[in-house]
Amino acid sequence: MKEGGARSGPVRVLGAMSGTSLDGVDAAMVVSDGERVLELGPARFRPYSDAERAVLRAALGRWPGEAGVAEAARVVERAHVELLRGFEGAELVGFHGQTLAHDPRGRGTHQVGDGAVLAEALGLPVVSDFRSADVALGGEGAPLAPFYHFALAQRIGARAPLAFLNLGGVGNITWIDPVAPAPEAPGALLAFDTGPANAPIDDFMRARLGKARDEGGRLGLSGQVDGAVIEAFLGRAYFRRMPPKSLDRNDFSDLLAAVSHLGEADGAATLAACAAAAVARGMEHCPARPARLLVAGGGRRNGAIMAGLRALLACPVEPVEAVGLDGDMLEAQAFAHLAVRVARGLPTSAPGTTGVAAAVGGGTLQRPGG
Numbered sequence: 001m002k003e004g005g006a007r008s009g010p011v012r013v014l015g016a017m018s019g020t021s022l023d024g025v026d027a028a029m030v031v032s033d034g035e036r037v038l039e040l041g042p043a044r045f046r047p048y049s050d051a052e053r054a055v056l057r058a059a060l061g062r063w064p065g066e067a068g069v070a071e072a073a074r075v076v077e078r079a080h081v082e083l084l085r086g087f088e089g090a091e092l093v094g095f096h097g098q099t100l101a102h103d104p105r106g107r108g109t110h111q112v113g114d115g116a117v118l119a120e121a122l123g124l125p126v127v128s129d130f131r132s133a134d135v136a137l138g139g140e141g142a143p144l145a146p147f148y149h150f151a152l153a154q155r156i157g158a159r160a161p162l163a164f165l166n167l168g169g170v171g172n173i174t175w176i177d178p179v180a181p182a183p184e185a186p187g188a189l190l191a192f193d194t195g196p197a198n199a200p201i202d203d204f205m206r207a208r209l210g211k212a213r214d215e216g217g218r219l220g221l222s223g224q225v226d227g228a229v230i231e232a233f234l235g236r237a238y239f240r241r242m243p244p245k246s247l248d249r250n251d252f253s254d255l256l257a258a259v260s261h262l263g264e265a266d267g268a269a270t271l272a273a274c275a276a277a278a279v280a281r282g283m284e285h286c287p288a289r290p291a292r293l294l295v296a297g298g299g300r301r302n303g304a305i306m307a308g309l310r311a312l313l314a315c316p317v318e319p320v321e322a323v324g325l326d327g328d329m330l331e332a333q334a335f336a337h338l339a340v341r342v343a344r345g346l347p348t349s350a351p352g353t354t355g356v357a358a359a360v361g362g363g364t365l366q367r368p369g370g
Contacts, residue, residue, distance in 0.1 A: 010038050011343075014087055014124075015094040015336025016080055018113075020169030020249040021198055021298060022056050023212070024048045026332040027083050029090065034340040035182075037151045043329040046083035048075070059100050061250055063110050072100065073112040080113065081121045093118060094339030094363075095128040096331075102142065102248040108132070109141040115366040127339035127363045134349045139356030140246035143172040146191040146353040147341065148334035150176055150183035156323045163283075163290040164320070165309075166331065167299020169199035169249045171279055174353075175286045184350040184359035190287060191353040192243030195278025196252040197299045201271045204256055208264050213298070220272040220304030223265030229258050233274050239281050244355035269304055276308025283313060294320045296327040338363065 011034075016027045025048075029041030048056065052075045059072035076098045084093065097113030115128030131141035149164040158178040165173045171194040180188030198213065201220070205211045214220055233255070238245070255274065259267040283293075293315055299305050300319045309317045320327045338348050342363035350359040 009033060011091050011340050012041070012089050013092040013094060013336040013339050014084055014090040015332045015334065015339065016084060017096050017331040017335055018076060018079070018098045019331065020099060021202060022048060022053050023298070025079050025083050026329055027087065028326075028329040028332040028336060029087060030333050030336045032151075032337045032340045034337070034344045034346050035151065037148070037155050037337060040326070040333065042087065043326060043332065044083060044086060045328065046079055048079065052079065056098060059112070061101050063101055063107060069100065069112060072098065073114065076113040077117045080118060084118070084122055090124060092339055092343060093122060093124050093126040094335035094337075095126050096130060096335045097128060099249070102246065104135045104140045104246060109135050115364060116370070119366040119368045123368050125343075125365060125367045127342045127365050129364045130335065130338060130342075130348065130362045133362040134354050134356050134360055137356050137360050139349055139354035139360070140244050141354060142193065142246040143174070143191050143353065144338065144349060144362075145172070145331055145334040146174040146189045147183040147348055148330070148337045149174040150178070150189060151337060152325065153178040160291040161288050163286065163293045165194070165279060165293055165295045167197040167275065167295060167297040167302070167305065168331070169197060169202070170247050171195055171197035171275060171299070173279065173282055175290060184347045187287070187352070189350065189352045190243060190285065192245045192282065192285070193247040194282035195238065195247070195275065196255060197275045197297070197305070198302070199249050200252060200255040200274070201268060201302070203253070204259065204267055204271055207256065208267070214268050214302060214304070217272060217302035217304035217306070219265050220268035220302065221307070223263070223267070223269030225273040226259070226262060226266060226270045229270050230273055230277055232258065234277055234281060239278070243282070243285050244353060246354070272302060272304035273308050275299065275305050276312055279309060280312035290315050292316045292318060294318055294323060296320045296325070296330040298328075300327050
């Protein structure tokens with residue numbers, strides 16, 4: 001990207017996301033002017049090896065300077081450089097990094113991966129550290145995809161309120177009024193983390209069966225839900241908090257103990273039901289019933305979660321592929337779009353998305369050579 005090239009007109013921008021599921025790095029190209037998503041380009045995935053995943057898992061919950069953090073940063077940077085070098089024509093990169101810890105009302109938020117390292121390796125300007133400014137100004141620092149969801153709602157021509165649900169390690173929802181004048185306008189967006197999604201199921205499968213996930217939700221679909229676990233789960237204080245609100249991946253790690261008395265199938269079924277019940281409870285906060293719920297992230301492939309959502313919600317529940325989108329790449333695309341907004345001085349979060357006091361632009365732009 002030429003100096004000042006982000007000031008006007010469309011930008012070919014790469015976005016990269018490494019989520020709390022720790023499966024690998026997603027990267028996607030979009031063409032965006034910071035307000036509209038004009039094109040959706042190629043996308044690729046680079047899985048973490050077992051050894052890389054072990055380094056990252058060992059660093060979860062840790063803060064700058066603590067044991068294992070520097071090693072995790074090197075894993076993240078190396079994986080991103082390997083993947084992003086395979087794309088051509090990018091003018092700008094949006095680099096989220098890997099979240100290790102998230103405590104917005106306490107120690108803050110911690111993503112590893114240095115944007116300056118990527119800028120030097122790729123020879124491109126890189127926007128990184130998207131969350132810190134929001135947290136410093138009183139926001140939750142998450143979720144950050146809602147401004148992209150707003151642009152997608154306009155791209156697909158939505159006229160009635162709708163919602164996007166991302167089911168990663170944690171679930172997060174964005175309610176959208178698509179006729180609002182801008183994503184930061186009052187009433188345009190409401191977004192928050194709904195509760196645990198894939199993380200407890202993945203951890204349960206790893207502990208019980210040595211598997212990375214419940215493929216397709218098949219084990220969960222074969223089991224019986226323990227209603228007492230669901231009732232206790234929904235009684236937690238988090239579900240009484242008004243949004244915006246956010247979670248760390250491990251905030252509900254004790255769910256594994258709650259299902260320890262269950263067999264594999266019933267445990268998987270109950271954890272999937274917890275994910276769906278958390279979304280249903282969260283939907284009660286929406287200003288109006290959405291015309292449809294569009295689901296992205298790995299959880300859309302879990303048949304047990306999706307069946308639970310359809311049983312509990314009074315609106316159509318569909319994967320985002322129903323409107324021509326790629327549910328594996330929405331978050332990578334989101335950080336591409338947000339990178340353009342940062343480069344242009346536009347806000348990336350607002351009171352309705354993170355609880356920050358006023359619309360704020362996060363992110364730091366690093367150029368090759370400093």
